[in-house]
Amino acid sequence: MSASSVVTMRPYESTDEAAVLEIVNEDGLPGQPRVSAGMLAEALAGRSEVDSGWWAALAPPRTDVAVDASGQVVGVVSFAVHSAEPVGFLLWLHCREDESVALALVTHACAELGTVSVHAFDFATALTRGVEALPVRHRQATHRALLKAGFTGEDLWRYMRMPLESRALLPRGTGRKARKCEDGNFEVRVRDRWGRKVGEVVVGVPVAGTGVLWWISVEERARGRGLGRALVGSALRLLVELGAREVILYVDDGPRAGNDRAAANALYESVGFAEVDRLWFYTRGPAAPAC
Structure with a gap:
């Protein structure tokens, strides 16, 4: 039939x-x-x-x-x-x-x-x-x-997820203050001593206890100094303060991405994110x- x-x-x-x-x-x-x-x-x-x-x-x-x-x-x-x-x-x-x-x-x-x-x-x-x-x-x-x-x-x-069970489990962050964006998300920026942006992270306000790490970037000239990990730490602590019990994120690491996401995947896995699905x-x- x-x-x-x-x-x-x-x-x-x-x-x-x-x-x-x-x-x-x-x-x-x-x-x-x-x-x-x-x-x-x-x-x-x-x-x-x-x-x-x-x-x-x-x-x-x-x-x-x-x-x-x-x-x-x-x-x-x-x-x-x-x-x-x-x-x-x-x-x-x-x-x-x-x-x-x-x-x-x-x-x-x-x-x-x-x-x-x-x-x-x-x-x-x-x-x-x-x-x-x-x-x-x-x-x-x-x-x-x-x-x-x-x-x-x-x-x-790659769709990934991590529980936020304790502040003590979060990596050390930058201590920078978050700015609320017009779209309702929160952004943390890091600038060098000349005022140039060298890194940023954007998170979404938690819904039903789940926050989203929407975006993280580190300028090439500032890589290799642990800034990416610090930004993730700041994002996770901010989400906990906003009431999140877990966090999700997306990594565009398929063929269409056009560049290597191995470092990003390694970073997320190192702080506790696990893949949910492709x-x-x-x-x-x-x-x-x-x-």
Whole structure:
């Protein structure tokens, strides 16, 4: 029996909210907040605090659900086209990791998009705190469905997490004061004696006890002096003061990154971060089999 004969598709309705939230939350990753009705509403509207520029370039998304023979919602998919280019985007998909339902949802989205090429899981949605792309170890059925539908996958990001159980466990920081940014995040900058910035770190305000280390950089001329480790220490202590019990981060160490992230990975592992999953992006070009 083909996947498409197992379920039928119809547009998402407001009465589907509870069922869809349950399905989406079954795919929750460690370090990610439980998806709320408000987060779902943002995703349905095509908005996200992370990657907001990408979302603004899309036409309004369409969200459809997969329904089984009893009328129960068993999956959901959201997709959109680019406002100015002939490219389609499979934005997010959840199906309790039932591969037949995943394949039916992917097939349906591709057929409805009808574009020359389709990108899948290309940027972060409002359903997560910055999870850009598909966590393949937690979402193996969806990964297989995409490959069966003619997509090619690419490993992009490392998603890492660390508990913040005690201030005593944190490495020594720089002692620099944090500055609150316009976007609500906090930034710590380090300058040399001439006032030039040599390093910075940006963290997100904790949500449900989880903070995010969004960004850390050290200028090349200041490397090799322990500044990176000190900045991480300052960031972790700041997150504890803001109420975080754990912290997550993302390392763009896939082929697309274009440079070596070995030092960054070694730094994060040395202070206690552990990998949760690898995040993959997918494309289906014009030469790929039709979905």
